[in-house]
Amino acid sequence: MLPAGLRAAPAATDPALTRLAADPYWIALGHYETGKLGGWRSYVDDPRFFLSKDGDHDPAAELAATLEALKAPASLGDRHAQCVYPARTRWLRERLDLRDLPRPACAEFDRWYADIAPHSTVLVFPAAYLNSPSSMFGHTLLRIDQADIDSHNTAMLSYALNFGAFIEGMDNSILYAWKGLMGGYPGLFALVPYSEKLSEYSRLENRDLWEYRLNLTPEETGRMVEHVWELKQIRFDYYFFDENCSFRLLELLEIARPGVELTRHFPITAIPTDTVRAVGDAGLVERIDYRPSREKELQARDAPLEPGEQAWVLRLADDASALDDPAFAALPAPRRALIQDAAFRLLRYRSSSAERDSARSLRSYRLLQAINRNPPPPLQVARPDLPEDGHESRTWQLGAGSRDGEAYAEYGLRMAYHDLQDNLSGFPLGAQIEIAQLKLRQYEDNHWQLQRLDLATIRSLTPRSALLKPWSWQVGGGLERVPGRHGDETLVSHISGGAGASWLLGNDTLAFALATARLEHNGDFTPFVAAAAGFNGGVLWRNRLGNLGLEARGDYFNTGEARRTLSLNQQWELSRNLGLRLSANRTFTHFSEPLNDISLELKWYHY
Incomplete structure (x- = not known):
């Protein structure tokens, strides 16, 4: 953030500046909402986000402070307001035709932005998981894709943009639920490799994933990512039912595409499936892809097996040497293929949340060898009804x-x-x-x-x-x-x-x-x-x-x-x-x- 000496005091009495501060896009950049007794209040609960001491409730004061800070000497480098607030800078430069601003070198932001290389956006919905209090309603996050996502199938190199509760220590489920209801946790945005999130949701928690490719342009995706930089390590209060993961991501989509209205539909609660529906109703969804969980894949492979074959699956998952049993070798090759593949999937399912074990790894290797020698037909997993339906x-x-x-x-x-x-x-x-x-x-x-x-x-x-x-x-x-x-x-x-x-x-x-x-x-x-x-x-x-x-x-x-x-x-x-x-x-x-x-x-x- 900026040094304290560069934080400007609000001095905006110009009517034109007041009107600009009421622009819906400036209101979105500051995460402002109408206060219960009139006026404004920001959802941001971290004073480091604001340049004005009154910025959390006075958009005009924050605008005046931002304009003043943008004129600071370029020698500030990464600490310059233009480097700390690239989304604000872009919008104000375009709206006010600010051509004579200093040009600081924003090395940290430029490296970060180039690493992400934002080009397109996918809304990801991990389905509800009742065995976790934080996941019982489902969850939403955004995947930020690079330009070669389709031509080179680089989804695993993308970044996941997630908002969630920041938990220090090991709260039990009851305490977690209570503090989540009452705003006892701070919420933070985080950008992590998508492969990590995919592993966490579809494997560790055995949750189906729905991926909604959005029709945001590269410019709109970049605009949103610029604002994420402004929110780096900035804390919000986190509430399960309203100021949660889904609500915060709707705010980002309003930054990406000026004029789209999403958050106004959720004045009381923001259940993830409802927010996914709102994104679809706003015309933002281009395509929907489904990734079944390990559990769903195992169930699909198990479905055609007879009880005796299921017994072989259990035996092979516990002891891969059963592959050499003459009774197993006597089974028709197509049935052995199904059994071996089911056993391998069962072994992976069991090991999802377990520590790495050499004996289990050896069993997996032997089963994979058998599968390569006698491959099963491609797995077909029926796509369930869309969550938002x-x-x-x-x-x-x-x-x-x-x-x-x-x-x-x-x-x-x-x-x-x-x-x-x-x-x-x-x-x-x-x-x-x-x-x-x-x-x-x-x-x-x-x-x-x-x-x-x-x-x-x-x-x-x-x-x-x-x-x-x-x-x-x-x-x-x-x-x-x-x-x-x-x-x-x-x-x-x-x-x-x-x-x-x-x-x-x-x-x-x-x-x-x-x-x-x-x-x-x-x-x-x-x-x-x-x-x-x-x-x-x-x-x-x-x-x-x-x-x-x-x-x-x-x-x-x-x-x-x-x-x-x-x-x-x-x-x-x-x-x-x-x-x-x-x-x-x-x-x-x-x-x-x-x-x-x-x-x-x-x-x-x-x-």
């Missing part, structure tokens, strides 16, 4: 129902994102992430009550197979109504979770069984907090109408109370962003006779 992330709900003969209307809002019965296109079967869901009921006598307030409910029902044995799990917490002692409903607070397994029964049916635990504060219980052990099992069926779920769950409390529920939910997918859901529940409890609740709910997915 799924429903939008916020959901408004309007329902009507009856609880033991008492009619009610129900009104709901969910800030994000998807449950097991929601419209499925663009989402995996068995994945649920719900954040901040509110439901209010209005009964016949105009009695209103809070029915539930879920802070978060996450379910990852990943099916097991002969080759892959993932755990299924769920966690949730918030407020909900449960049957009370006198036939009414009691509002309780709870934290619950569970773990178990899931299995595919055909292509469209998923069965699951989990052991669960629950902590509950209930006014009908003597202890302040009661603990329960229980179960949760059921079936999800993807049918022609939509999604059907049958579930049974039970909680057995240390107070002696036992609460069990049978539920059926069928969603009709009326359109991409409209669903109709029939729900029926029967609850058994020691406090009362069995209770029946049936409802019909219209769900409107609208950001």
